[in-house]
Amino acid sequence: MNQFLSGKYPVPAFWKFGGAEQLRAHINKTFDRFLLPAALATTQCNYHQLIAELHSEQLSGLRYSKEKGGTGAGLAAQAMFAESLGQIPSGSIGMALTIHLDMVAPFIDQYGSPEQIERFLMPALRGDILLSHAVSEPGAGSDVTNLATTATRDGAGWRISGHKTMISLASLADVHFVIARLADYRAPFNMVNFLIPKDTPGLRLGDVWPALGNAQCPITDVFFDDLWIGDDCRLGMPGMGMINQLQQFAQERVLSSLRANQVTYQCLARAAQWTSKLDKQLQILIAEWQASRALTYKAMQCWLANGEYLSLSSSSKFISSRLARRASLFTLDLARQHSSDDIKNLQTCVGDARLFSISTGSDEMMLKSIASAEKY
Numbered sequence: 001m002n003q004f005l006s007g008k009y010p011v012p013a014f015w016k017f018g019g020a021e022q023l024r025a026h027i028n029k030t031f032d033r034f035l036l037p038a039a040l041a042t043t044q045c046n047y048h049q050l051i052a053e054l055h056s057e058q059l060s061g062l063r064y065s066k067e068k069g070g071t072g073a074g075l076a077a078q079a080m081f082a083e084s085l086g087q088i089p090s091g092s093i094g095m096a097l098t099i100h101l102d103m104v105a106p107f108i109d110q111y112g113s114p115e116q117i118e119r120f121l122m123p124a125l126r127g128d129i130l131l132s133h134a135v136s137e138p139g140a141g142s143d144v145t146n147l148a149t150t151a152t153r154d155g156a157g158w159r160i161s162g163h164k165t166m167i168s169l170a171s172l173a174d175v176h177f178v179i180a181r182l183a184d185y186r187a188p189f190n191m192v193n194f195l196i197p198k199d200t201p202g203l204r205l206g207d208v209w210p211a212l213g214n215a216q217c218p219i220t221d222v223f224f225d226d227l228w229i230g231d232d233c234r235l236g237m238p239g240m241g242m243i244n245q246l247q248q249f250a251q252e253r254v255l256s257s258l259r260a261n262q263v264t265y266q267c268l269a270r271a272a273q274w275t276s277k278l279d280k281q282l283q284i285l286i287a288e289w290q291a292s293r294a295l296t297y298k299a300m301q302c303w304l305a306n307g308e309y310l311s312l313s314s315s316s317k318f319i320s321s322r323l324a325r326r327a328s329l330f331t332l333d334l335a336r337q338h339s340s341d342d343i344k345n346l347q348t349c350v351g352d353a354r355l356f357s358i359s360t361g362s363d364e365m366m367l368k369s370i371a372s373a374e375k376y
C-alpha cells in the first residue's frame with residue numbers, strides 16, 4: 001500500500017529517453033498552470049485558448065515533426081502527455097485534447113498533403129482551429145462499418161449527404177473530420193475521409209445533447225444536406241478511409257488507456273488515504289490497476305517498436321476503461337462513507353469515467369476485435 005501511495009513504480013523502457021524526467025516535470029507544471037484551473041471552472045472550457053497555452057509551452061505537438069508545426073519530441077513523449085491528462089480532474093479536457101491532438105491531427109499528419117498540413121495541422125497545433133471527429137451515425141455507433149453517409153464525385157469535388165450523431169466538440173469545432181461511404185467501391189475499401197470547415201454551405205448542427213459525463217465536452221449532431229466540398233478537403237486515398245480509420249483507432253485506444261489507468265490511480269490513491277486498514281477490495285483494485293498498466297505499457301511498447309498491437313490495444317482499452325469506472329465508483333462510495341467534501345468531484349469523475357468505454361467502440365466491439373485479431 002505504501003509503495004502504491006508513493007507512486008514509485010518502475011518506469012517502462014520507452015520513458016527512459018534523455019530529458020524524460022524534465023519533460024514529465026514540465027508537463028505537470030504546465031497542466032497545473034493551465035489545465036487545472038480550466039478543469040475546476042464551471043464555465044465552458046475555451047479549448048482554443050488551452051491548446052494555444054499548451055503550444056506556448058511546446059506541449060501541443062510532441063508527436064509531430066518540427067516541419068509540420070510540432071516539437072519533434074516523438075511518440076513516447078506524446079504517450080507521457082496522454083497519461084498525464086488522467087491527472088486532470090476533468091474527463092472533458094482529457095477527451096477534447098485527445099480528439100484534437102491524438103485522433104484527428106495524426107490523420108492529417110499521416111495522410112495530409114503539404115497544403116493540408118499548412119491549412120489544418122499547423123493551425124490546429126497552435127490552437128487557431130479546433131477539430132472534431134465525426135464518425136458515429138444513428139445506425140452506426142459501435143459498428144462503424146455500417147455507416148450510411150455518402151460521398152459522390154461531383155466535378156472538382158464531392159457531394160456529401162448524411163447525418164453524424166453525438167459528435168464531441170462539434171458545436172465548438174472549426175473543422176470536422178468526416179468519414180463517408182463510396183457507392184461504387186467494395187468493402188472494406190469503400191470509405192473516404194474529409195476535413196470539412198464548419199462554414200461550408202450544407203453543413204448544419206443539431207442541438208447540444210444533455211450530458212451524463214464529460215459535460216465540458218459537448219456533443220452535437222452534424223448534418224450534411226447535399227453539401228459540396230472541393231477535392232482539396234479530401235484526406236487520404238478514396239477507398240482507404242475505413243482502413244486508415246481502424247489503424248488510427250488502435251493508436252487512440254492505447255493513448256486513452258494510458259489516461260484511464262491514470263484516472264484509476266488518482267481515484268485509488270484518494271481511496272487509500274481514507275482506509276485505516278488494508279481494505280480487501282482496494283487491494284484487489286490496486287492489483288488490477290497494476291495489471292492494466294502493464295498491459296497498456298506493453299501495447300505502447302509494441303506500437304513504438306512497429307510491432308503488432310491491434311489486439312493489445314483493444315484488450316488494454318477494454319480493461320482500463322472498465323477499471324476506471326469501477327475504481328471511481330468504489331472511491332465515491334468510500335467518500336460518502338467518510339462524508340468527504342470530495343463527493344461532488346468524485347461524482348463528476350464517475351460520470352466522466354463511464355465514457356472511456358464509449359469512445360472508439362463499445363466493450364463488445366473491443367471483445368470482437370480481440371477475438372478476430374486472435375482468430376478465436
Ligand SMILES: Cc1cc2nc3c(=O)[nH]c(=O)nc-3n(C[C@H](O)[C@H](O)[C@H](O)COP(=O)(O)OP(=O)(O)OC[C@H]3O[C@@H](n4cnc5c(N)ncnc54)[C@H](O)[C@@H]3O)c2cc1C
Nearest residue numbers: 133134135136140141142143166167168219358361362364
Ligand atoms: C459522450 C459521448 C461522446 C461521443 N463523441 C463522439 C465523437 O466525438 N465522435 C463520434 O464519431 N462518435 C461519438 N460518440 C458516439 C459513440 O462513439 C457511440 O455512442 C458508440 O460508438 C456506441 O454506439 P451507439 O451509441 O450507437 O450504441 P450501440 O453500438 O448501438 O450500442 C448499444 C448497446 O449495445 C451494446 N452492443 C454494441 N455492439 C454489440 C454487440 N456486437 N454485441 C452485444 N452488444 C453490443 C453496447 O455495449 C451498448 O450497450 C459519442 C458518444 C457519447 C455518449
